Amino acid sequence: MGMTITEKIMAKQSGRDKVVPGELVWVDVESVMTMDYLGKTCFDKFRSLGKTEVFDKSKVICVSDHLVPPPNQKFATMLNEWREVVKKHDIEYFYDLGRQGIAHQIMVEQGHVLPGTISIGTDSHANTYGAAGAVGNAVGVTDAAVAMATGKAWFRIPEAVKFHITGEWQPWVMAKDLSLHIMGMMHWNGHLIYKTLEFTGPAIESLDMAGRMTLCNMTVDLGAKNGIIAPDQITADYLKDVAKGDWEMINSDEDARYEAVYEIDVTDLVPTVALPDKLDDTVTVDQLKGTKFNKAFVGTCTNGRLEDLAMLAKILKDKQIHRDVNMIVVPASQTVYLDALRAGHIETLIMAGAAVDTPSCAACAGIHTGVAGDGDIVLSAGNRNMKGRMGSKNAQIYLTSPAVVAASAITGEITDPRTISI
Numbered sequence: 001m002g003m004t005i006t007e008k009i010m011a012k013q014s015g016r017d018k019v020v021p022g023e024l025v026w027v028d029v030e031s032v033m034t035m036d037y038l039g040k041t042c043f044d045k046f047r048s049l050g051k052t053e054v055f056d057k058s059k060v061i062c063v064s065d066h067l068v069p070p071p072n073q074k075f076a077t078m079l080n081e082w083r084e085v086v087k088k089h090d091i092e093y094f095y096d097l098g099r100q101g102i103a104h105q106i107m108v109e110q111g112h113v114l115p116g117t118i119s120i121g122t123d124s125h126a127n128t129y130g131a132a133g134a135v136g137n138a139v140g141v142t143d144a145a146v147a148m149a150t151g152k153a154w155f156r157i158p159e160a161v162k163f164h165i166t167g168e169w170q171p172w173v174m175a176k177d178l179s180l181h182i183m184g185m186m187h188w189n190g191h192l193i194y195k196t197l198e199f200t201g202p203a204i205e206s207l208d209m210a211g212r213m214t215l216c217n218m219t220v221d222l223g224a225k226n227g228i229i230a231p232d233q234i235t236a237d238y239l240k241d242v243a244k245g246d247w248e249m250i251n252s253d254e255d256a257r258y259e260a261v262y263e264i265d266v267t268d269l270v271p272t273v274a275l276p277d278k279l280d281d282t283v284t285v286d287q288l289k290g291t292k293f294n295k296a297f298v299g300t301c302t303n304g305r306l307e308d309l310a311m312l313a314k315i316l317k318d319k320q321i322h323r324d325v326n327m328i329v330v331p332a333s334q335t336v337y338l339d340a341l342r343a344g345h346i347e348t349l350i351m352a353g354a355a356v357d358t359p360s361c362a363a364c365a366g367i368h369t370g371v372a373g374d375g376d377i378v379l380s381a382g383n384r385n386m387k388g389r390m391g392s393k394n395a396q397i398y399l400t401s402p403a404v405v406a407a408s409a410i411t412g413e414i415t416d417p418r419t420i421s422i
Contacts, residue, residue, distance in 0.1 A: 002253025004160045005230050006196040009135050009250065013118050021159045029059075030134070030245070031112045032147045033121035035103045036064040036082050042122055043085045045145035055151035058092045058244070061112050063103040066361045068096075071368035101333025101359045104128040104301040108213060109335055111242030115231035116250040120144065120153055125301050125383065127220040131212035132239065133231030133250065135196075138220065158196045158225040159259045165203040167267035172417040174311070175211030176303060176381065176401035178264070179218045180272040184282030185262075186222060193223035195259065198252065203266045204229055209238045210307035217302050218383055221279055271404050271416055276396035277387055285404055291414040293377040296327040297390070298402050299357075300364040303381040304332030306339045308402040312354075313345035315406035315420060321353035322412030327405075328355050328370040330362040354409075366391045379414065381405050 003011065007019050014025040034042040039062060046054070054060045062082075070076035079097075086094050095106050104125050106112070113119045115133030120126060122144045129136025139153065147153045163182065186192060197219045204212070212229050219227030230251045239247070271285040298304070298312060309331060321327050329349055331337035337359055340346050346356055355370075362369035364382045371391030372378050378390060378397045381404075385397035398414065407417035 001257055002255040004198060004252045004256040005250055006135055006228055007157060009116055009118060010155060010157055019157045021157045023157045024154060026152055026154050027118055028151060029120055029147050029153050030114055030117035031059045031061055031119045032144055033061045033103050033107055034144055035123060036067045036079055038122045038141055039082050040085050042141040042144050045141050046148045049149050051149040054089060054148045057090055060091055060148050061093045062086045062091050063095045063106050064097055064100050065102045066365050066367060068100050068360050099334060102301045102361055105332035108132050109333055111239055111244045114243060114245055114247040115235060116248055120147060124220050125217050127227045128213050128217040128301055130216035130226050130228035131209060133235055135226050137226050158194050160196045160198055161192060162198045162200060162258045162261045164261060164263050165199060165201040165266060167203055167265035169266055172403045173269050173271060174401040174403055175207060175214040177269055177272045178266060179215055180274055180282050181269060183280045187280045194225045197224045197227045199229045208307060209234060210305040214302055221383060271401060274385055274399040276385055276398060279385060285416045288414040292412060293379045294324055295376050295378040296325055296405050296409045297363050297370055297378060298381040298405050299330030299362050300382040301332060302383040303402050304330055306336050309340045309345045311402045312406045313348040315417060316352040317348050319352055319410050321409045324412045325409050327409050328357060330357045331359050333359050363390050379405050379408055
């Protein structure tokens with residue numbers, strides 16, 4: 001019996017020839033990420049272990065993303081304390097205000113995640129790293145502190161579930177639609193908790209890195225341990241000039257064992273929306289035709305990449321956002337922001353009436369930059385829509401793709417992007 005890609009990575013990084021689901025392994029980690037609002041606590045835990053030097057100053061990655069720019073005095077003070085801690089430990093890669101971005105975007109974009117390795121972070125959406133053919137996983141500050149001290153972490157080998165994706169991507173249908181379709185198909189029923197979700201098939205092979213990051217990003221919201229896509233030429237091209245180390249192609253064996261295999265043909269996939277409060281309560285966009293909303297939000301570690309902003313610009317070019325809609329767009333990193341500026345996307349969005357803010361987690365965390373108030377109805381291209389996620393518990397959040405957000409922003413009601421003339 002062969003191994004899945006996740007099992008191969010776990011075996012390699014624990015010095016074993018083979019692993020099987022259920023085994024506990026002590027693995028080498030390629031990188032450890034922590035960010036502003038948990039960073040100081042993480043380093044406090046690290047020092048409580050009697051350590052003063054991290055295992056590798058180039059592999060402990062520190063990012064300011066949730067609190068920048070600081071919206072109040074409390075967070076400004078927290079950021080100052082965070083900066084002093086990072087400086088004290090002489091961390092090589094510190095992405096602070098001015099060089100910042102959402103941590104998971106930074107980790108992949110800047111080459112801190114490598115195929116065939118394991119990277120962990122103190123934020124739930126570290127599953128995103130699977131887009132680069134790595135095992136990405138969220139950990140608590142104690143596990144992160146141990147990894148910072150030793151370069152190692154422990155894992156239980158997860159059972160594997162495969163999603164084999166075939167067919168041709170249709171215009172205006174995005175990876176986010178596939179992710180939401182899978183949410184509605186699988187539901188939050190415990191079946192996928194602590195599983196590795198592996199995406200394969202020709203439709204995945206044709207997907208760009210942005211789409212792959214979206215898919216792997218949201219696997220945590222199904223309860224999965226990690227999501228992963230085997231590296232290929234698209235991965236290699238993406239990492240060519242940024243990879244912070246050597247890596248190799250790795251794939252699942254043909255005779256690898258899966259607990260379940262699901263087949264999805266994207267040819268039949270249509271723009272999809274998750275209804276307020278529940279990620280797995282999904283419907284096709286046509287079922288919500290005419291539903292009014294007053295706030296639009298595009299950004300986050302799920303959909304704040306250049307390709308997402310390009311989709312917005314394509315739909316909004318020479319058009320105006322509805323007078324009853326306030327639209328906020330937040331690029332996922334300074335690199336994305338700059339690339340979007342150079343491509344003309346930011347100008348297009350501003351001319352259409354969107355507000356563009358500096359890269360951060362922004363309203364996704366319900367902290368600042370467009371938080372929802374009482375009575376707000378938000379159409380978001382983020383990753384979560386539970387009550388209070390973006391601010392007020394008396395707000396409603398519909399979750400969808402950047403294409404649906406852009407088309408709907410023009411009309412002031414939820415709109416199928418396939419009906420908008422470009």
